[in-house]
Amino acid sequence: AQSVTQLGSHVSVSEGALVLLRCNYSSSVPPYLFWYVQYPNQGLQLLLKYTSAATLVKGINGFEAEFKKSETSFHLTKPSAHMSDAAEYFCAVSGAGNNRKLIWGLGTSLAVNP
Amino acid sequence: DADVTQTPRNRITKTGKRIMLECSQTKGHDRMYWYRQDPGLGLRLIYYSFDVKDINKGEISDGYSVSRQAQAKFSLSLESAIPNQTALYFCATSDSRAMNTEAFFGQGTRLTVV
Numbered sequence: 001a002q003s004v005t006q007l008g009s010h011v012s013v014s015e016g017a018l019v020l021l022r023c024n025y026s027s028s029v030p031p032y033l034f035w036y037v038q039y040p041n042q043g044l045q046l047l048l049k050y051t052s053a054a055t056l057v058k059g060i061n062g063f064e065a066e067f068k069k070s071e072t073s074f075h076l077t078k079p080s081a082h083m084s085d086a087a088e089y090f091c092a093v094s095g096a097g098n099n100r101k102l103i104w105g106l107g108t109s110l111a112v113n114p
Numbered sequence: 115d116a117d118v119t120q121t122p123r124n125r126i127t128k129t130g131k132r133i134m135l136e137c138s139q140t141k142g143h144d145r146m147y148w149y150r151q152d153p154g155l156g157l158r159l160i161y162y163s164f165d166v167k168d169i170n171k172g173e174i175s176d177g178y179s180v181s182r183q184a185q186a187k188f189s190l191s192l193e194s195a196i197p198n199q200t201a202l203y204f205c206a207t208s209d210s211r212a213m214n215t216e217a218f219f220g221q222g223t224r225l226t227v228v
Contacts, residue, residue: 009154034216043118043204043219044157090156101147102217106156 002027004093006105014113019063019078021108023091026072031093033074034102035065038088047089050074061085086112117141120205120220127195127227135190135223137205144210146188147217148172148180151202160203163188164210195227 007022025031033050048059055067061084065076074091091105118139127133137146148160159172161180169180177199179191192199202224206217 041222043221044206044217045219046216049216101159101162104157106154 002031002093002103004091004103004105006089006091006108008108009106010109010111012111012113013081015083016080019076019081019085019110021076021089021091021110023065023074023076023105024072025074025091025093027093032100033065033067034092034094035059035063035074035076036090036092037061038090038107040087044090047076081110081112083112083114086110116221118205118207118218118220120203120223122223123221124224125226127225129196129227131195133192133195133225135203135205135225137188137190137220139186139205139207139218141207141209141218142185143207143218144185145208146182147206147208148178148188148190149204149206150174151204151222157204160190192225192227195225197227199225200227201225 003026005024035047036044037047038044047063048057050057050067058064063078065074067074088107088109090107092102094100094102121136144165147162149157150160151157158174160178161172163169163182166182181189202222204222205220208217
């Protein structure tokens with residue numbers, strides 16, 4: 001079985017500060033991992049994904065995430081927060097196989113303070 | 115035009131009424147999903163369909179039904195709406211031929227049951 005835990009339902013940072021959103025997963029098979037972002041009144045869009053290639057994955061809008069198998073983590077980071085980064089962020093995991101589905105974390109709401 | 119289109123975007127309905135939410139996609143994907151989003155609960159899977167003849171219940175299917183009218187269309191029905199079905203509903207698609215299960219989302223339907 002697979003599961004995802006996002007540590008911290010709300011994170012607040014100052015503009016220009018480091019953004020760190022935490023995601024830990026559990027998977028009995030090699031995982032595929034995803035970060036999605038949801039801006040207010042919009043659907044979810046893919047930020048980045050890990051698919052067993054490079055462990056450091058770069059995404060859109062300056063975000064990146066590092067897959068650490070030993071820590072079962074896939075934390076999302078951005079060196080310098082912008083006001084426009086304020087949104088809900090979701091981590092998701094899926095495994096290989098024909099019937100794979102995405103398993104979602106509960107989300108982390110990021111606030112960016114001026 | 116959006117790749118995944120949901121209609122309506124907003125709907126207010128009365129308790130006991132039947133309502134249908136529609137989803138259409140132009141991505142050519144075989145898999146389609148309906149999710150519900152509630153504050154603090156993340157995304158919960160209602161139903162999913164891996165092809166036109168394959169419909170599966172998700173984790174919260176009670177009170178809902180679906181129809182996959184064509185590969186590109188997947189509708190969600192509430193036979194007799196109740197207030198706790200007030201939520202944001204998302205349709206999503208994915209491609210089984212892809213190595214990973216990246217999902218593409220519609221803009222969402224905000225449903226209020228009064």
